[in-house]
Amino acid sequence: MDVRAQVSMVFHLDKCIGCHTCSIACKNIWTDRQGTEYMWWNNVETKPGTGFPVLWEDQKHYKGGWKVNGNGNGKKDLELLSQNKWDAFIKLFYNPNQPGLEDYYEPWTYKYQDLFDSPAGNDQPTAIPVSQITGEPMDIQAGPNWDDDLSGSNQYAANDINLDALSDEERAQLFEIEQISMFYLPRMCNHCANPSCVASCPSGALYKRGEDGIVLINQDLCRGWRACVAACPYKKIYYNWKTGKSEKCILCYPRLETGQPPACFQSCVGRIRYLGVLLYDAERVADAMKVPDEALVEAQRGAICNPFDEKVIAAAKKNGVSDEFIFAAQKSPVWKYVMEWKLALPLHIEYRTMPMLFYVPPLLPVMGKSENGKYEHLSENFFSGLENARVPVKYLAKLFSAGNVELIEASLKKIMAVRHYKRSLELGDFDIKLVNKIMREADLSPTQAEEIYSLTTLATPYERFVLPPIQREEAMSPTCSPEVCKGCEGFGCDEVPHRGP
Ligand code: SF4
Ligand code: SF4
Structure with a gap:
């Protein structure tokens, strides 16, 4: 490992x-x-x-x-x-x-100065577009x-x-x-x-x-x-x-390195971003990326390690992963979304680079209607709403699961179940027996539903961003150490600038 x-x-x-x-x-x-x-x-x-x-x-x-x-x-x-x-x-x-x-x-900009320098006339002055490379006027096509x-x-x-x-x-x-x-x-x-x-x-x-x-x-x-x-x-x-x-x-x-979130994360208006540590087994990466397309997501999940497992913790420490990072991996919102709840999926994993950023797919089915203050779902079979999703599940599967429709459906079912579970608790206009059935079908417990709801909607910045400041001066290369040195002067070696492993 x-x-x-x-x-x-x-x-x-x-x-x-x-x-x-x-x-x-x-x-x-x-x-x-x-x-x-x-x-x-x-x-x-x-x-x-x-x-x-x-x-x-x-x-x-x-x-x-x-x-x-x-x-x-x-x-x-x-x-x-x-x-x-x-x-x-x-x-x-x-x-x-x-x-x-x-x-x-x-790339282009506009000749803003013309707005100030144009002589007085009957027309409004305009700022024409000019290329940022050549400085010449340009006809913008894209x-x-x-x-x-x-x-x-x-x-x-x-x-x-x-x-x-x-x-x-x-x-x-x-x-x-x-x-x-x-x-x-x-x-x-x-x-x-x-x-x-x-x-x-x-x-x-x-x-x-x-x-x-x-x-x-x-x-x-x-x-x-x-x-x-x-x-x-x-x-x-x-x-x-x-x-x-x-x-x-x-x-x-x-x-x-100074304990601050990335600028995109910090500025995100929708608070859609979650950042944390995952531990993974580098020895399993190459094999995981050789399986057929529809098995790639599961293979990637297989290469991500459980941060609570004693053997994983020992192997991580041997590789120089600090106690703070291991603790952060245990508290990681990414671990929860990707591995615990299996809601988040990688983008185009069929490219086989094993992308390490993940997406919770959007929920776009028409789920129900409200009439006379009473909410009704649209079908006897609750999850059939997925078949009528406004953006078809097959399309989402092309993006997030290399065509594996079941993985997208499993993720969306959980999101739908959480919404109706919370609705039944807050508004009481949804049959609780049906909600229990939905939760069973989505393979979700009430505790998990509460956790998903909380991290999705109520999380504070430091529940969404769980990372200790990275100590570069203490950083060790997991590929280079005195015990495994191959004399390659490679990555992590003090003799040359850091290079790839
Ligand atoms: S809501 Fe979407 S577009 Fe706006 S900052 Fe966040 S990620 Fe970017
Ligand atoms: S640039 Fe980023 S997304 Fe592209 S292959 Fe390299 S690590 Fe992956």
Whole structure:
């Protein structure tokens, strides 16, 4: 067992109001510089929709993440989709799958000074858009969140590749104007446990920090080859045209080291974010990511360790995980959502990078109606509401469980059960016998329902953010120690800058 600590997050999508405050907070702190204008380390997409960069989920085109290959010995290997040992060198110079500026957008600003300097006349002066790269006037064709709130638009949302899971009839229903439904999907680097970006870097500049699992780029070592931009299936690494280096979300590690939440977390209006520690067994990661798509979520759960297990605690301590971190893992809201309640799921785990950020899927079925002050659910079979969900369960399964519909249904059933359990207690307008039946079907006890309700709706900032200040000076690499030193001068070694394991 090779137990490591991972700072992880849960996004509760039912609570996201799509205000983009998180994106702006991040931008103001980290990417408000020349060369970073088009970078959105955190962005919020409307789903169904095409996202940013456009159609980033289309790995037939972008070829990010991993694929499983037979290695001839009856065993399976993981191989990068973006490159192999034969073409990796050539692709440094020409990679047809690399996103271009047209897939993001040409950053622009406005000639605000014209508003002040224009001569007096009969017309209002205007501030025309100018490119932030060339300074020339430009005709804006695209921008970040170009399809924001445009779910249902045939021009944008209809191109969402996750809709492939739906039948023609389901598609038509989704895009009927009275039925239009959407939700918001905040996205940032997933600080993956099997990061394809790290594996692709020819300079060894990308690495996963031993003490907290944050994936970073050493700016001194980066040579701007952009292999990582192609290899990251989430397109969460950006090339800085000014410095000639790549950049990505750093999970606000300078804030974490002083006990403060990341800027996106701190500023989140909907309080949708939960941050805490997960312990995972690094030895199981590669095998977990080789199983068939529909088994990937369970395989990932199998690689996440129980922080109350004595053997896990001993293995974690042996790897240099501090007592404070182990305690934080036991109190972690992420552990509760992901493992205890199994409500939160990873985004596109079929890319096989083992993303370590998780999402509680949005609950969008029509559950009932209120008439004459009396609430009635719409069907004899309570959970049949899921079949009529405004955003089909199959679509959510494409996003959050590699197509495994049962996992999405299990999560949504629990959320529905909690809502009706609390409603029956607070308003008394819902048959308690039926509520008990619903709770049994959702595999939920009243205590769990109260806990889920409390953490979802009433949690204080320090119940949502459970992390001790990270002590860099005490940090140990779990891969390097005097006992296991291979003389590689690698990650954690004092002799050279920190590099990937
Ligand atoms: S999401 Fe982050 S850690 Fe995962 S592959 Fe992309 S850049 Fe790397
Ligand atoms: S700040 Fe919070 S609620 Fe607003 S868009 Fe970001 S994640 Fe959603």
